[in-house]
Amino acid sequence: MKPINEVRSVMTPLNRKNVDTDQIISKEFLKRIERTGFGKYLFYHWRFNADGTENKAFVLNDERFAGSTILVAHDNFGCGSSREHAPWAILDYGFQVVIAPSFADIFHNxxxxxxxxxIRLSVSEIEELLSKGLQHPYSLEVDLEKQTVTGEDGKAYAFEIDQYYKQMLLNGWxxxxxxxxxxxxxxxxEKMHA
Known part of the structure; x- marks a missing residue:
């Protein structure tokens, strides 16, 4: 895995609650056996109309957020089935960080x-970030070592993380x-017990 420490990007504001794994990566795209190539199917039924054209109203189709590596969403992100394809699709699309008030346990792990x-932040902090990000493209800096998320206006938000997972991400393990x-x-x- 690629180590993560500092991530700077315009955030993508996904102002939705209870985003489940079937919305993240729909069941019809789970036939692939590789871990890559799922990014093009991320939020597929929200990104595309029934005729296959882009849904211009959906945030991932807004060119202001092109290349974003930080996704900010609302409560209970990643609920639903335990499919590992959901984080594969998020990572393959280009997101390195997902910030929400709460995550489904299996998705989180x-x-x-x-x-x-x-990253878990409080509901009020998420609503503040979403409000800023929906008004205009809003940049964030995530510092895993310091455990902070800092907005372009200098406002900082602290987050907690299990030290085991922190070391794994910092080292790319x-x-x-x-x-x-x-x-x-x-x-x-093994030599002793051979």
Missing amino acids: NCFKNGILP DEISLTFQYEEQITNY
């Missing part, structure tokens, strides 16, 4: 396992690479 930083940190001890143990 899957974000860390796939190199996405999920997944659970397999974390296991390899103990390769020498594992080899010695």
Whole structure:
């Protein structure tokens, strides 16, 4: 995985609650066996009309947010089924950070396992960010080391993160690479019990 520490970007304001994993990546796109290529299907039924044309009213189709790597949404983001394809689609689209007041537990854990930083802020802080982001493109700086989100106006928001996950993201480790940190001890143990 790619290490994450500082992420600077215009935020994408997704002012919706209870965004479930089927809305993030719809079931008809789950036939792929690779972990890549899902970004083009992210929020597919919101991004596109029934005839396949872009829904100009949907935030991801607004050119002001093109290239954004920070997604800000509302309560209960990632609820629904436990499909790991949801964080795959978010990451493949280009988002490195998702900020919301609350996340479904499985989705939250899957974000860390796939190199996405999920940040919980209070409902009032999220509403403040969404309000700013919907008025005009609003830039954020996320600093994982300092555990802060800072807006272009200098307003800072602190967030909590489990230290285990913090170290994994800062170092770009997944659970397999974390296991390899103990390769020498594992080899010695296997030799003793051979």
